[in-house]
Amino acid sequence: MESRLSQFAALSQKDKGPAFISLIPEILAQGDPSTVTAGLHTLVNFVVNQDSIGLVVGRQVLSELVGVLGEGAIGDAELRKRVVEDTLATIQPRIVSYEEQVNILRFQLADLLEVEEEWSDAARVLMGISLDSGQRTGGDAEKLRVYVRIVRLLLEDEDSVQAETYYNRAALLVHSTTDRVTLLQFKLCQARISDYGRKFLEAASRYHELSYVGEIDEDERRQMLLAAVTCAVLAPAGPNRSRVLASLYRDERTSELPTYNILSKMFLDHILRSTEVKEFEQTLKPHQLAKISISSNDRLASTGNDELFANEPTTSTRTGPSTVLDRAVMEHNLLASSKIYNNITFRGLGALLDLTPGAAETMARKMIEQGRLRGSIDQVEKLIWFEGNREEDDAQGKAGGLGDVEEAEDTGAPFTKRWDLQIRVTAANVESIVQHLTEKGLVTFATAAA
Template identity: 85%
Template sequence: MEAKLTQIFALSQKDKAPALISLIPEILSQSGPSLVQDLHTLVDAAVNQDSIGLVAGRQLLSEVVKVLGEGAISDAQLRRRVVEDTLAIVQPKLVSYEEQVNSLRFQLADLLEQEEEWSDAARVLMGISLDSGQRSIPDSEKLRVYVRIVRLLLEDEDSVQAETYYNRAALLAHSASDRETVLQFKLCQARISDYSRKFLEAASRYHELSYVGEIDEEERRHMLLAAVTCAVLAPAGPNRSRVLASLYRDERTADLPTYNILSKMFLDHILRPAEVKEFEKSLKPHQLAKIAISSNDRLASAGNDADGDIDPTASTRTGPSTVLDRAVMEHNLLASSNIYNNITFQGLGALLDLTPGAAETMARKMIEQGRLRGSIDQVDRLIWFESNREEDDAQGKAGGLGDVEEAEDTGAPYTKRWDTQIRLTAAHVESIVQHLTGKGLVTLAVEAN
């Protein structure tokens, strides 16, 4: 190879590029270390020998990039080694060979992604020069690269760095020119919200994507499952109730393994420890992250407990330890407000497996945030719950009954009003059947004696 290159150096400038390119097929016909070594020598001479010239060097390197991209080397490991070696030679001359370097980086990222080396592939793409002054790169192309980097980083759960590139992609989202990029960006939005613990937002985005026909059916089922998981982990309150209602009405959720906990949360049933443990097995590591109790809450809980009687059998927990723990406790607190008119701090603590002071602190925060209707009597150490008529009506509609004409409210409990809605709905159905029968549109079957 050295002798052939010496002969090429002696040629005129216009003949050097064709002569160098003619060596490529001969080199690629070899295998193993000899192929890598000879190609290294050829590329190094074209890039670093002043006698070759920039124009001839670019022509040779473009041809090398082209044949590598077309799969001239079938062995993936050998091809990766060649691409990495070529990239190492050319990278110091990035200013002169920017387009060729970017193409090599895309190829290397593809190879790394095939081997599921997600973070390494993302770092290779991060090295691509997208804001160069030498050539103009369309915003749509930049968006595709940023979205791909985010997707790769999230595969290794590097959500912090992924969010940085997601923010860059968000600035270019308007330039998306194809449906695939738009869908990938929306999926990144949902996953970033999931990792950032914005579970309500993530659940809505996952649920929206689960309806997209262009996405594979198995992927859509996976997104629906993710939507249910995020809805369960979201902070209890009216906003979560609306998301739960939307998912509960979706017929597809009945086939999911998390349907049991979804239905119990939507129907405001108390969740039992065994059910929570079963659901916990399906969570990802970031959804099981530990949460810290603020010093103010810890002091408030300790101060409140100091005033009450000490029960040796009572729980000593001063707050939830994980995201799931907090979501379940807040849900059970909200569910208990539909069962009781009032409850003592000690009784609520026993229900939530918290100290009485910690239970009161949780209720106070939910009341302050508008997620629980009630008041706290610290003298009698009671929490009084207020019935939310608007929320009851909304839940009735979410259950599928729609707008039902109600009788005058006599202060009956929630269950009695629900029974009234059922009776009125049944009466309306009977009225419709009688009307259709009178018109001769429906014939009632008569049982034979």
């Protein structure tokens, strides 16, 4: 091999390229994988690192080799992978002169690694591609495709931190393409990034939107719908989640999902039992089972009111949720209890949520502060009062704010609202009696002196 390479090197510049290229099929025809690898290494090393060969000839030979590898001249995937990796390592010292060939080889290597499900390794190979080279003509649309592919590969290995970096780069270029496939892949990356970032409401909406896209395979659309339900269940309880749950509950396809039971119970504001939660927990991915920590302020607030109940054996010792799912279920059960009770004690709520009374109060307080729960807290009586969503009384806005008031049926509203209604009814009755007495002449009003 070395003697033939030396002979070809002595040829004229015009004949060198075809002569070296003629060696490629000869080397590939060798049956022994180690012989093929060694022969190609010797050839590439000679044409790339020998200054007498010239850059033009080197590019011709490498381009031919890259094309042959891309056409599947080596059927054994493992051998092809070894050849590509060895060629990249050989070219590395002079990578600036052979950027185009190196980039194509990196794409080929990434394809091979992706088939082997080496997601992170494939992503790292793509990260090494020079996308800003003057030799590349794809522009922003090609950059976007590469970035989206890197994000997808990183998310397969749940490396959401690095994936978000490349997602942000892709977001700046998404306007540069009209390719439907690329845009759908980008939207899927959006949903998954929101999912990994615990922005579950946002992720649920995006997954649900993608589940309607006809270009996506039916099985994948079902997986997206399942992911939408999962994220909606994990989202913080409140009006926004209720709207997403309603949208999913009305989707007739969700009735066929294994998570439909917990979806329907959450939508209908039923309290979730531990057995149902454990069954749902088995369907979650590792990042959806992440542990969460309690802030020092919440921990202090959670233990502040527990001294009175410390000697009671039935009182829970938990001071807060431990996982994302744990928090979502507790907040949902708290919201569901507000539909059942007018009020509840700290101790009773703690028993319902399997928390200390102080931790139950802290959770309710935070939800009230964030507008996700309508109610108030009486710390003297250690009670949480829940407010209904009734429309304001029709009498409001009439003359004197009273008008024709009739005593309303007791609908189970909190005592404070019922008390206000009783005052309004009493005032209206007094006004009616005075008007009746005045008409009979039984009551006269003195005119104030000027």
